[in-house]
Amino acid sequence: TGMALPMAPGVCSHAGxxxxxxxxxxxxxxxxxxxxADGAAEEARLEALxxxxxxxxxxxxxxxxxxSLSGPGSIAVLASGCPLDLAALPAGSGCAQTMVARAQVxxxxxxxxxxxxxxxxxxxxxxxxxxxxxxxxx
Numbered sequence: 001t002g003m004a005l006p007m008a009p010g011v012c013s014h015a016g017x018x019x020x021x022x023x024x025x026x027x028x029x030x031x032x033x034x035x036x037a038d039g040a041a042e043e044a045r046l047e048a049l050x051x052x053x054x055x056x057x058x059x060x061x062x063x064x065x066x067x068s069l070s071g072p073g074s075i076a077v078l079a080s081g082c083p084l085d086l087a088a089l090p091a092g093s094g095c096a097q098t099m100v101a102r103a104q105v106x107x108x109x110x111x112x113x114x115x116x117x118x119x120x121x122x123x124x125x126x127x128x129x130x131x132x133x134x135x136x137x138x
Contacts, residue, residue, distance in 0.1 A: 012095040021095045065124035070114040101130040
């Protein structure tokens with residue numbers, strides 16, 4: 001992947017438009033934000049690299065949406081519906097699986113006041129509306 005494999009909870013690695021997120025002791029999520037990304041080619045490449053190991057590669061591109069939230073109040077908006085101490089996530093390298101407004105999400109802290117929230121696609125409209133209302137209330 002061109003990145004160090006994160007080996008601890010709440011850690012991710014970045015290289016250019018790519019991020020590698022630790023989801024569990026034996027599970028990682030590779031994000032590639034490059035417009036020209038070829039998921040099938042990357043999946044085949046990773047499968048070939050991992051062939052000697054007990055590993056599986058799954059393309060889950062259609063599984064989640066990405067909601068970007070940024071600005072000075074972003075942490076307060078998220079915290080109003082999330083039980084996690086978001087301030088404890090290191091800016092630029094922090095990530096977690098958690099709940100926001102009862103929706104299961106992956107939260108990636110890109111910068112001090114910029115987050116990417118990744119709900120399952122079926123929850124994205126609900127979560128967008130919830131975030132808009134939460135932002136108006138703060």
